[in-house]
Amino acid sequence: MHAVVDRAQLSPNVTRLVIEAPRIAEIRQPGQFVIVHRAPGAERIPLTIADADPQRGTITLVIQAVGKSTEDLVALQVGDAIADVAGPLGRATELLDHGRAVCVGGGVGTAVVHPIALGLAARGVEVISVIGGRSKEWVIFEDELRRAGEVITCTDDGSYGRHGFVTDALRDVIEARGVDAVYAVGPVPMMRAVAELTRPYGVPTFASLNAIMLDGTGMCGGCRVAVGGKTVYACVDGPEFDAHQVDFRELADRLGTYRDFEARALEIAHRRDAAAEAGATQAAGGRCLIPGLASTAEAQEAVEAAGKRA
Amino acid sequence: MTDQPIPDSPSEESGASQGDPAFTPAFDHPLLPKERMTIDRTHMPEQDALLRAANFREVNLGYSQQLAMLEAERCLQCRNPVCIEGCPVRVNIPLFIERLRVGDMDGAAASLLDDNALPCVTGRVCPQEIQCEGRCVRAKKGASVAIGSLERFVADWAMAHPDRSKPDAPATSGRSVAIVGSGPAGLTAAGELVKQGHDVTVFEAFHAAGGVLIYGIPEFRLPKDIVQQEVDRLVASGVKIETNAIIGRTYTLRELRDRFDAVFLAVGAGLPVFMNVPGENLKGVYSANEYLTRVNLMGAWNPESDTPVLRGHRVVVVGGGNVAMDSVRTAKRLGADEAIIVYRRGMAELPARVEEVHHAEQEGIRFELLVAPLEVLGDENRWVTGIRCIRMELGEPDASGRRRPTPIAGSEFVIDCEMVVVAIGTRSNPLLTASEPDLALNKEGYIVTDEHGMSSLPGVFAGGDIVRGAATVILAMGDGKRAAAAVDAWLRGEYPPRVEAEPAAPSPMPAARAAAH
Ligand SMILES: Cc1cc2nc3c(=O)[nH]c(=O)nc-3n(C[C@H](O)[C@H](O)[C@H](O)COP(=O)(O)OP(=O)(O)OC[C@H]3O[C@@H](n4cnc5c(N)ncnc54)[C@H](O)[C@@H]3O)c2cc1C
Numbered sequence A: 001m002h003a004v005v006d007r008a009q010l011s012p013n014v015t016r017l018v019i020e021a022p023r024i025a026e027i028r029q030p031g032q033f034v035i036v037h038r039a040p041g042a043e044r045i046p047l048t049i050a051d052a053d054p055q056r057g058t059i060t061l062v063i064q065a066v067g068k069s070t071e072d073l074v075a076l077q078v079g080d081a082i083a084d085v086a087g088p089l090g091r092a093t094e095l096l097d098h099g100r101a102v103c104v105g106g107g108v109g110t111a112v113v114h115p116i117a118l119g120l121a122a123r124g125v126e127v128i129s130v131i132g133g134r135s136k137e138w139v140i141f142e143d144e145l146r147r148a149g150e151v152i153t154c155t156d157d158g159s160y161g162r163h164g165f166v167t168d169a170l171r172d173v174i175e176a177r178g179v180d181a182v183y184a185v186g187p188v189p190m191m192r193a194v195a196e197l198t199r200p201y202g203v204p205t206f207a208s209l210n211a212i213m214l215d216g217t218g219m220c221g222g223c224r225v226a227v228g229g230k231t232v233y234a235c236v237d238g239p240e241f242d243a244h245q246v247d248f249r250e251l252a253d254r255l256g257t258y259r260d261f262e263a264r265a266l267e268i269a270h271r272r273d274a275a276a277e278a279g280a281t282q283a284a285g286g287r288c289l290i291p292g293l294a295s296t297a298e299a300q301e302a303v304e305a306a307g308k309r310a
Numbered sequence B: 001m002t003d004q005p006i007p008d009s010p011s012e013e014s015g016a017s018q019g020d021p022a023f024t025p026a027f028d029h030p031l032l033p034k035e036r037m038t039i040d041r042t043h044m045p046e047q048d049a050l051l052r053a054a055n056f057r058e059v060n061l062g063y064s065q066q067l068a069m070l071e072a073e074r075c076l077q078c079r080n081p082v083c084i085e086g087c088p089v090r091v092n093i094p095l096f097i098e099r100l101r102v103g104d105m106d107g108a109a110a111s112l113l114d115d116n117a118l119p120c121v122t123g124r125v126c127p128q129e130i131q132c133e134g135r136c137v138r139a140k141k142g143a144s145v146a147i148g149s150l151e152r153f154v155a156d157w158a159m160a161h162p163d164r165s166k167p168d169a170p171a172t173s174g175r176s177v178a179i180v181g182s183g184p185a186g187l188t189a190a191g192e193l194v195k196q197g198h199d200v201t202v203f204e205a206f207h208a209a210g211g212v213l214i215y216g217i218p219e220f221r222l223p224k225d226i227v228q229q230e231v232d233r234l235v236a237s238g239v240k241i242e243t244n245a246i247i248g249r250t251y252t253l254r255e256l257r258d259r260f261d262a263v264f265l266a267v268g269a270g271l272p273v274f275m276n277v278p279g280e281n282l283k284g285v286y287s288a289n290e291y292l293t294r295v296n297l298m299g300a301w302n303p304e305s306d307t308p309v310l311r312g313h314r315v316v317v318v319g320g321g322n323v324a325m326d327s328v329r330t331a332k333r334l335g336a337d338e339a340i341i342v343y344r345r346g347m348a349e350l351p352a353r354v355e356e357v358h359h360a361e362q363e364g365i366r367f368e369l370l371v372a373p374l375e376v377l378g379d380e381n382r383w384v385t386g387i388r389c390i391r392m393e394l395g396e397p398d399a400s401g402r403r404r405p406t407p408i409a410g411s412e413f414v415i416d417c418e419m420v421v422v423a424i425g426t427r428s429n430p431l432l433t434a435s436e437p438d439l440a441l442n443k444e445g446y447i448v449t450d451e452h453g454m455s456s457l458p459g460v461f462a463g464g465d466i467v468r469g470a471a472t473v474i475l476a477m478g479d480g481k482r483a484a485a486a487v488d489a490w491l492r493g494e495y496p497p498r499v500e501a502e503p504a505a506p507s508p509m510p511a512a513r514a515a516a517h
């Protein structure tokens, strides 16, 4: 069991949990994640290790409530416990060791990019973090990222920092100062827009892919994504990949597996008995799969908007 | 004696669920071999095919005491029991059957458990028809003794009477062993080593122990509470199990070698193999590993579970082994109107257990044999809509002696479906093996060992699917047992172990038998 030792609400739907996991705290590296199984009967879900304190034996998880499993997790209070935490999983980020890097974070991705920013800074790389949210209250981890270097904050509605998308700020940095690498973590449309933006500049760009996972060890193949025309497993080959090679359309599409299932299940439902129908409907959930965005329509808009700007 | 009446509710009458009824032989006088030969094989009672295709309860209901005692009479107690030669762990089959026959359940259970650490499991999943039962002399004239069903009966009885078959706690040796993987190979080795007084810790990547027994083989074939009870029995005997520990990530093999006096690697062959055809990343395509893990380990068969699984009205499963049969029968139980096996060879070549194929047919599974998939088809939203296939014919035998299937030109056709489950095999997972450059692997990535099970790293042993490639439960258990003996020798500084002569098939002279006469 892994006790929750600290808890804070960071934005309307993002919560930080600090949990006991001494072994993972001791050895984890930037870019790695854990698979969390809250209790018997719960789902196994992947969450990035946003921070770790080896002395206290704790790791920090920053969780955006998008569905049943994440909602159940953020409902935990100090003193509650999580049954299973497996990790650290995935490859550590390939960190640059000199020059200038931009870390782009959107929504909960801001927390995910945080250990990468700190890792880069520790190696003497100049780090500029470009982070965004819908409005002021959705911006998270700004202070934490300042420990790594300069932070440029953007909001879609202009209520805080720069008015506009992170891609606008990123373009300005690339054009004005030159950049050696970009690390992007956030909603799929954001990562895709970043990749399209940096491609013509030839700036090496890495995206952390949030594929649907089950085991996190390569045994199910559920997290497969196409990178450079080859099928790879996000859990063991990633989660970070060369963003210029990633098939983001397929990723976004596969993330919709269980969302669209609700509609499909209804369509098929009349052929099945009531019990089975109940299972399928519950399984679907019907939420937007993309962290940081509340609905599919919003995701679609973001893609189009980002596309127009890029 | 042809039509033995089958009790109405055999499950309630089975030995395992009863208190402790007097086990009396089926006949009040010893039969002559000639008389034994006249008894026909008893049938394993099973759930009705129509009913069971809509639930996840176990298909086979188990013998009643009456059926078991009668079946036990069929064994001829051969002087040269060839059945034992067919058993990879050399269970003394006539001995436990004879003890059962005379009603000595403690004796039967003790001898069975002595030879086989997980008899509740093997009695249900071993391919008996090509092992013990395939060799049984009675198969030459009629049907073999139902050894698997008898094993299951005795094992379930022992499980229901744990206090009656508990071994004494051994003296501690002061040596420690790490076992990686909690499938049949790891669990068997753990049981053997703890019996020798060693301090045993099993590391398991998943949150639950049991390996394929818990995440792969479905409830309707191997109830999970049986596996759990086997695991509990090991824990009660002193085995420590650390779940959520992925070796190669949470700990390195090097760390285990530093912390423990010996290591046994039993990580299975867990990597799914895909078909490598277009459309395989469409929504609605699963590896059998993912499909079965969602349904079994994560409990997605139960609508109350948080883990979702897709349900299709028509589901195609590609493959012909046990994994394919389990997947297709699972799809049926999850409500598919049509669940279809697509296999590139014929019925005779299906590698699955005969009983599973038979059960699948009864449950209305459709078999598209001599058919190979070419492409998974999808709609504009990238959902599976069908699978394009080609018909095959069997040509000349290849190097392995199996007739090679070759495509028939122009025979392409489409099977409409909403889901495709790929069950064409698994490979070794490099997560652990690739983390240690000095660990010798063969060209397929499986661990190379000496004849006692030691890898190229001193003190590191390996067995089960990670050495053999995907094989069977009983072979994995055999490896676990052999490796445990080698580990024990290693810990005592007596490695390599004196090569044990192939355990001579012991002649059945049970004390119980003498007593009965
Ligand atoms: C390597 C990795 C690291 C991650 N790190 C974080 C993190 O630090 N913080 C965080 O909040 N989230 C993170 N995620 C995403 C997180 O795992 C999902 O949001 C979560 O699994 C959704 O579960 P749920 O039950 O709450 O929602 P569900 O009800 O399961 O899902 C709601 C909808 O989201 C879909 N979904 C399932 N899995 C994912 C997924 N991986 N990403 C997006 N949608 C999904 C579901 O199919 C469903 O339709 C990470 C994902 C990966 C792969």
Ligand SMILES: Cc1cc2nc3c(=O)[nH]c(=O)nc-3n(C[C@H](O)[C@H](O)[C@H](O)COP(=O)(O)OP(=O)(O)OC[C@H]3O[C@@H](n4cnc5c(N)ncnc54)[C@H](O)[C@@H]3O)c2cc1C
Pocket (backbone or CB within 6 Å): B125, B126, B127, B180, B181, B182, B183, B184, B185, B186, B203, B204, B205, B206, B210, B211, B212, B213, B216, B217, B218, B245, B246, B247, B248, B266, B267, B268, B269, B270, B292, B322, B323, B326, B353, B429, B431, B432, B463, B464, B465, B466, B470, B471, B472, B473, B474, B476
């Ligand atoms: C669906 C299905 C049905 C089958 N049906 C039958 C049948 O009817 N009869 C039969 O005889 N055989 C059957 N088999 C085959 C049989 O189950 C396997 O041959 C057997 O389980 C192999 O045992 P093992 O101990 O080598 O490995 P496994 O049972 O695969 O166990 C390996 C364990 O190691 C864990 N692990 C892997 N990597 C790591 C790591 N790095 N760190 C920690 N832990 C790790 C895994 O999570 C797993 O729990 C079936 C297999 C499947 C998949």
Ligand code: SF4
Pocket (backbone or CB within 6 Å): B074, B075, B076, B077, B078, B081, B082, B083, B084, B093, B094, B135, B136, B137, B138, B145, B147
């Ligand atoms: S081969 Fe074995 S099971 Fe068959 S009759 Fe002989 S002793 Fe009995």
Ligand code: FES
Pocket (backbone or CB within 6 Å): A212, A213, A214, A215, A216, A217, A218, A219, A220, A221, A222, A223, A224, A233, A234, A235, A236
């Ligand atoms: S999560 Fe199962 S293979 Fe990646």
